Amino acid sequence: MPDTTGTRAPRAPRRPSRRPRVAGGAAALLPAALLVLAALTAACGGGALGRTGEGGRTTTVTVLAASSLTDVLTEAGTAYEEEHPGVRLRLSFAGSQELAAQIRQGAPADLVVTADTATMGSLRDFTGPSTVIARNRLVIATAPGNPLGIGAPGDLAREGVKTVLAAPEVPAGRYGQRLLERHGVTVHPVSREPSVRAVLSKVELGEADAGLVYATDAAASADRVEAVPVPGGGAGVRYPAAPLKDAARPGQASDLIAWLGSGPARRLLREAGFLLP
Numbered sequence: 001m002p003d004t005t006g007t008r009a010p011r012a013p014r015r016p017s018r019r020p021r022v023a024g025g026a027a028a029l030l031p032a033a034l035l036v037l038a039a040l041t042a043a044c045g046g047g048a049l050g051r052t053g054e055g056g057r058t059t060t061v062t063v064l065a066a067s068s069l070t071d072v073l074t075e076a077g078t079a080y081e082e083e084h085p086g087v088r089l090r091l092s093f094a095g096s097q098e099l100a101a102q103i104r105q106g107a108p109a110d111l112v113v114t115a116d117t118a119t120m121g122s123l124r125d126f127t128g129p130s131t132v133i134a135r136n137r138l139v140i141a142t143a144p145g146n147p148l149g150i151g152a153p154g155d156l157a158r159e160g161v162k163t164v165l166a167a168p169e170v171p172a173g174r175y176g177q178r179l180l181e182r183h184g185v186t187v188h189p190v191s192r193e194p195s196v197r198a199v200l201s202k203v204e205l206g207e208a209d210a211g212l213v214y215a216t217d218a219a220a221s222a223d224r225v226e227a228v229p230v231p232g233g234g235a236g237v238r239y240p241a242a243p244l245k246d247a248a249r250p251g252q253a254s255d256l257i258a259w260l261g262s263g264p265a266r267r268l269l270r271e272a273g274f275l276l277p
Helices: 023-043 067-083 096-104 117-121 153-157 173-180 196-204 214-221 250-259 263-271
Strands: 057-066 087-094 111-113 130-135 136-142 163-166 191-193 211-216 228-229 238-243
Touching: 023 136, 023 250, 057 096, 057 238, 057 250, 067 087, 067 163, 067 196, 067 214, 067 228, 067 250, 067 263, 087 096, 087 153, 096 117, 111 250, 117 173, 117 238, 130 263, 136 173, 136 214, 153 173, 153 211, 163 173, 173 196, 173 250, 196 211, 196 214, 211 214, 211 238
Parallel strands: 057 087, 057 111, 163 191, 163 211
Antiparallel strands: 111 238, 130 238, 136 211, 136 228
C-alpha cells in the first residue's frame, strides 16, 4: 500500500536463534561484523537501493501531490506498486501552494503533481518538464437535496446564502474567481479556505450553504453534499506532473509519470470523475 505518512511500522523483534560457539579470535570479531551488517541493513531499509529481485531491497519514490488527488492517487499508487514489485510510493498530499513552498524549502521528493499549471510554472527552477495527467471541473456543492435551490453561480451571491470559497492563492480559488468573473458575479464569502477539501468540509458540516469545489471531491462525498453543475466549470482545470531536478530517484519518477498516462491509470482517473488530458 502507498505510504501517506512517510514512516514505516516497526518490525516485531525476532527471537534470537541458537548459534554454534565460535572459538578463539573469531568470537571477538563477531560483534563487529554484526554491527557492520546492521548498518548496511539500515541503509537499505530506506528504500534507496534496487528492486525486490535484487537482494530483496526496495526503492521508495516520494510523491508530493495536490490534496484533490488524495483518493485517486492512493488507489493508483496501490495499482502501480502491484505492477512494479520492489517499488514503494510515499505519498504526501497538501494544497498546491503548500507543495510549492515545501519544494522551495528543499523538502526531499522525487516528483510533484499540482492542481494547476500556474503553480507548476512557478517551480520551473526546481522541476523538469511537466506532463498534464488529468483535468477536472468546478461544481457548486450544497447540502443534500439543495434546500436553497441554488442552480447557478449568481445564486452564490444571494442574500442569506452563506458561500465559502478557496483562498485566491489556491488553484481552486483562482479557478473559482475566474469562473465568477465570467458570469459577472461578485461573491462575499463567509470564509476563504486553504484547500478545496476545506471548502467541501465546510459545506459537509453545515457551516456553509454552498461552495465551489472540484467535481471529483463532490462525487467522493455524494452522500454528504449535492453537486450542482456550472457552465464553463471545466475551463483550464489541469493537473501537471513533473520530476524534481534533485530527485533521488529520477528514473522511477519519470516512469511513474509515464504510467499515470497508461490505460490502467486512466481508467482509475475516469472512475474517480476526472477528465483525461
